[in-house]
Amino acid sequence: KNEVEQSPQNLTAQEGEFITINCSYSVGISALHWLQQHPGGGIVSLFMLSSGKKKHGRLIATINIQEKHSSLHITASHPRDSAVYICAVPITQGGSEKLVFGKGTKLTVNP
Amino acid sequence: KAGVTQTPRYLIKTRGQQVTLSCSPISGHRSVSWYQQTPGQGLQFLFEYFSETQRNKGNFPGRFSGRQFSNSRSEMNVSTLELGDSALYLCASSLPRANTEAFFGQGTRLTVV
Numbered sequence: 001k002n003e004v005e006q007s008p009q010n011l012t013a014q015e016g017e018f019i020t021i022n023c024s025y026s027v028g029i030s031a032l033h034w035l036q037q038h039p040g041g042g043i044v045s046l047f048m049l050s051s052g053k054k055k056h057g058r059l060i061a062t063i064n065i066q067e068k069h070s071s072l073h074i075t076a077s078h079p080r081d082s083a084v085y086i087c088a089v090p091i092t093q094g095g096s097e098k099l100v101f102g103k104g105t106k107l108t109v110n111p
Numbered sequence: 112k113a114g115v116t117q118t119p120r121y122l123i124k125t126r127g128q129q130v131t132l133s134c135s136p137i138s139g140h141r142s143v144s145w146y147q148q149t150p151g152q153g154l155q156f157l158f159e160y161f162s163e164t165q166r167n168k169g170n171f172p173g174r175f176s177g178r179q180f181s182n183s184r185s186e187m188n189v190s191t192l193e194l195g196d197s198a199l200y201l202c203a204s205s206l207p208r209a210n211t212e213a214f215f216g217q218g219t220r221l222t223v224v
Binding site for chain 1: 159168215216
């Protein structure tokens with residue numbers, strides 16, 4: 001079983017819809033990252049959160065440490081939100097941290 | 112502030128060759144991590160360098176190696192390339208402490224033919 005599981009794997013929405021992407025993890029963590037990857041490969045860090053909720057514009061991320069679950073929400077989705085969204089958790093190994101990633105959720109927002 | 116810069120962006124090599132990829136971190140960031148991304152395996156951790164020392168290594172064969180220079184720039188090398196090494200290689204830089212944001216480069220897309 002992967003340490004980080006994301007759902008759904010693929011998501012297609014119409015412009016304006018509310019989007020939810022889920023991430024569950026099996027290890028104890030102190031923070032969780034949400035990343036965005038556009039075609040072409042570059043990855044952008046959206047959020048790093050360790051409790052509660054964070055909001056940037058139309059993006060909202062929540063985390064429940066006890067339930068080992070996080071969600072990424074996009075309100076009023078737009079075609080430019082089309083990308084792969086990846087959650088990642090830091091795991092301590094050998095005295096330093098490494099990121100372990102979910103498989104990603106490919107979001108397509110149609111106009 | 113300039114972002115993380117990876118060179119080259121694209122590379123085509125033949126089986127058996129070796130390749131060197133470069134990563135220049137954000138100024139002031141001394142921790143550099145490397146990741147491999149393939150359609151089948153997703154993103155996987157390769158190794159992390161801090162102050163010219165490898166602090167952490169993923170589960171990859173010894174053909175994969177890296178180093179970091181005194182200016183924090185990092186290189187990774189893959190020797191005796193195999194078709195399965197075709198992937199997007201990403202590096203990320205961060206401050207060298209726990210729970211800190213990682214900043215990713217655009218990646219180097221390596222194709223082995």
